[in-house]
Amino acid sequence: MAQVLSMNEYDEMDRPRIQTLPGFYGDSLIEGVLIKSLDVFSDERGYLMEIMRFNDEPMNAGEIKQAIASYSHPGMVKGWHLHSVQEDHLVCVTGMIKLVLYDYREDSPTYGVLNEIFMGERNPRAVFIPPGIFHGTKNIGSGISLVIGMPSVYYDPDNVDERRLSPTDNDIIPYDWECRLE
Numbered sequence: 347m348a349q350v351l352s353m354n355e356y357d358e359m360d361r362p363r364i365q366t367l368p369g370f371y372g373d374s375l376i377e378g379v380l381i382k383s384l385d386v387f388s389d390e391r392g393y394l395m396e397i398m399r400f401n402d403e404p405m406n407a408g409e410i411k412q413a414i415a416s417y418s419h420p421g422m423v424k425g426w427h428l429h430s431v432q433e434d435h436l437v438c439v440t441g442m443i444k445l446v447l448y449d450y451r452e453d454s455p456t457y458g459v460l461n462e463i464f465m466g467e468r469n470p471r472a473v474f475i476p477p478g479i480f481h482g483t484k485n486i487g488s489g490i491s492l493v494i495g496m497p498s499v500y501y502d503p504d505n506v507d508e509r510r511l512s513p514t515d516n517d518i519i520p521y522d523w524e525c526r527l528e
């Protein structure tokens with residue numbers, strides 16, 4: 347097979363990122379995070395998706411205390427959020443989002459690892475996020491996105507188990523929320 351000799355800087359160029367799992371970029375899956383594929387049942391009336399069963403032990407769903415609906419406008423980033431005790435279970439049921447995770451647990455084997463998970467109608471997933479992992483979402487679609495959040499503690503406005511970092515201006519998480527064009 348002929349080799350194109352004029353491409354003399356070919357090997358110095360960046361290689362494409364490869365999704366090791368559909369909709370996933372990251373050196374490895376952050377320890378303790380679970381990504382569960384969800385089935386969509388369609389017929390001519392519409393479609394249905396089970397988002398969580400509370401006896402789903404691997405997802406620790408038995409600890410879920412409430413469910414919230416978090417809507418985002420197109421392009422909007424929500425995050426970075428960090429919990430010390432709360433576990434989160436997230437499912438994007440409308441539109442598409444990018445869920446980005448950053449392991450902030452110094453004793454974790456994946457400390458400092460970033461995960462990008464592209465999920466929603468085109469890639470139905472339920473994601474379990476243990477405490478100690480920064481997380482944020484970006485609506486990457488053209489309409490409102492809807493994320494169902496199912497935390498393991500009741501929301502207490504007087505004692506919120508959540509700390510936040512700016513998604514655009516912080517000195518902890520090396521991540522740019524802009525679309526990676528390549």
Ligand SMILES: Cc1cn([C@H]2C[C@H](O)[C@@H](COP(=O)(O)OP(=O)(O)O[C@H]3O[C@@H](C)C(=O)[C@@H](O)[C@H]3O)O2)c(=O)[nH]c1=O
Pocket residue numbers: 414416417424425427434436493494495501
């Ligand atoms: C989370 C939450 C918020 N609220 C109220 C108070 C708060 O000022 C307002 C907006 O809340 P937030 O700014 O936290 O909403 P939002 O930025 O959409 O974040 C939420 O998104 C989901 C996906 C998550 O993962 C959670 O971390 C949650 O914080 O809603 C409740 O009444 N109950 C709740 O459980």
